[in-house]
Amino acid sequence: MFKINLHEYSLFESFPADETELFPSYRKDTRQYSEREYNKFVKLNTVSDWSQLSWKDIGKPFEVKNLAKSRLDWENENGRSMDPKTSWRFFNESFHEWFQKDVPKEIKEIRKAFLKSLASFKASQVKQTLKELGQIHIWNYAHRIQDGIWDPRGKRALFEGLDVKKPRILFLGAAEGYEALQLAAMYPDGEVILVDYDEYCKTHRFKDFPESYPFLGSNPQTGSSKVWYKDQMNIEYVISDIRDLPYGKEFDIVLSVGLLEHFPDEIKPEVMEWHRKFCKDSGYVIMTTPRAQLHSKLYYEIMADVMNHTYRELMTIEQMGLYVYENGFDIIRHGFLKVHNGIIAKVK
Numbered sequence: 001m002f003k004i005n006l007h008e009y010s011l012f013e014s015f016p017a018d019e020t021e022l023f024p025s026y027r028k029d030t031r032q033y034s035e036r037e038y039n040k041f042v043k044l045n046t047v048s049d050w051s052q053l054s055w056k057d058i059g060k061p062f063e064v065k066n067l068a069k070s071r072l073d074w075e076n077e078n079g080r081s082m083d084p085k086t087s088w089r090f091f092n093e094s095f096h097e098w099f100q101k102d103v104p105k106e107i108k109e110i111r112k113a114f115l116k117s118l119a120s121f122k123a124s125q126v127k128q129t130l131k132e133l134g135q136i137h138i139w140n141y142a143h144r145i146q147d148g149i150w151d152p153r154g155k156r157a158l159f160e161g162l163d164v165k166k167p168r169i170l171f172l173g174a175a176e177g178y179e180a181l182q183l184a185a186m187y188p189d190g191e192v193i194l195v196d197y198d199e200y201c202k203t204h205r206f207k208d209f210p211e212s213y214p215f216l217g218s219n220p221q222t223g224s225s226k227v228w229y230k231d232q233m234n235i236e237y238v239i240s241d242i243r244d245l246p247y248g249k250e251f252d253i254v255l256s257v258g259l260l261e262h263f264p265d266e267i268k269p270e271v272m273e274w275h276r277k278f279c280k281d282s283g284y285v286i287m288t289t290p291r292a293q294l295h296s297k298l299y300y301e302i303m304a305d306v307m308n309h310t311y312r313e314l315m316t317i318e319q320m321g322l323y324v325y326e327n328g329f330d331i332i333r334h335g336f337l338k339v340h341n342g343i344i345a346k347v348k
């Protein structure tokens with residue numbers, strides 16, 4: 001099918017292609033949704049009064065316990081438990097590799113290897129290639145077919161309607177920075193600061209994030225839709241522990257994606273404090289965490305060697321919201337997307 005690459009035609013800059021297309025390693029999706037369709041992408045505000053929820057009623061999050069083999073091997077070799085920062089490096093290197101894969105090509109190759117292993121009659125080889133086949137298929141489904149990890153339409157629906165202009169956005173534990181780039185497209189001409197203490201995130205995860213990936217956002221001149229690309233945004237990548245950041249309450253949006261669930265309950269108040277500390281009184285704290293649902297549990301089971309290097313919980317939106325509420329935030333929007341819970345809050 002013939003497609004115009006709008007990025008190459010600045011004349012059409014403010015008319016984004018309303019389309020989706022599968023690339024070897026990701027899905028491009030600049031489809032708009034109508035007001036009527038909005039609720040398909042985010043299920044909003046299921047809790048009417050947070051003060052009525054208690055841990056006794058909703059229970060605590062589900063802890064993912066099956067650790068990646070590379071972490072277990074490291075711990076055996078080093079005779080101690082892996083520290084969080086090292087575990088993040090293991091995770092980031094491992095996860096990044098999957099975003100780089102040419103998935104259709106890999107599926108073909110692993111299928112071939114599987115058939116070969118069957119012919120070899122070696123149970124260990126059959127088991128290994130079967131596992132690889134399961135992993136590549138689940139990745140293909142979760143990341144390319146469903147686009148559940150980046151989930152641009154779900155996140156746009158969650159992030160819509162914020163009262164910010166040219167916002168300063170701080171992303172805590174940014175990895176490749178996806179959600180801040182999306183916010184920067186929706187609320188343009190601001191500034192993005194990505195923070196991660198794992199340097200690999202800057203040198204690989206962010207750097208290798210495809211420059212041709214289109215973020216559907218808005219044109220500040222006309223108010224109409226516009227597609228933005230990474231290289232058109234004002235982004236600074238800071239390598240630092242969040243605890244050492246020099247900033248004050250100066251950001252319009254403080255964001256974290258998949259951070260809170262990596263800390264046990266005794267540390268969660270500190271994590272919430274990290275968000276409060278940098279957010280203007282008029283600003284927004286935006287957080288997402290992976291959902292506790294059957295297919296996410298299955299995903300972390302099958303993808304254990306790829307994903308499970310760190311302490312990790314899966315939670316419901318009620319559990320996530322109660323952590324946010326108990327730690328002194330006003331929840332102004334909450335909901336769930338395909339695989340994540342999302343909360344927009346204000347500091348009380």
Ligand SMILES: C[S@@+](CC[C@H](N)C(=O)[O-])C[C@H]1O[C@@H](n2cnc3c(N)ncnc32)[C@H](O)[C@@H]1O
Binds near residue numbers: 173176195201243259
């Ligand atoms: C699970 S990742 C975020 C999810 C991300 N969207 C992804 O695709 O991997 C969390 C990130 O937070 C970073 N991180 C964790 N604790 C941190 C800290 N104290 N200071 C800075 N970065 C931290 C880790 O290095 C990791 O890259």
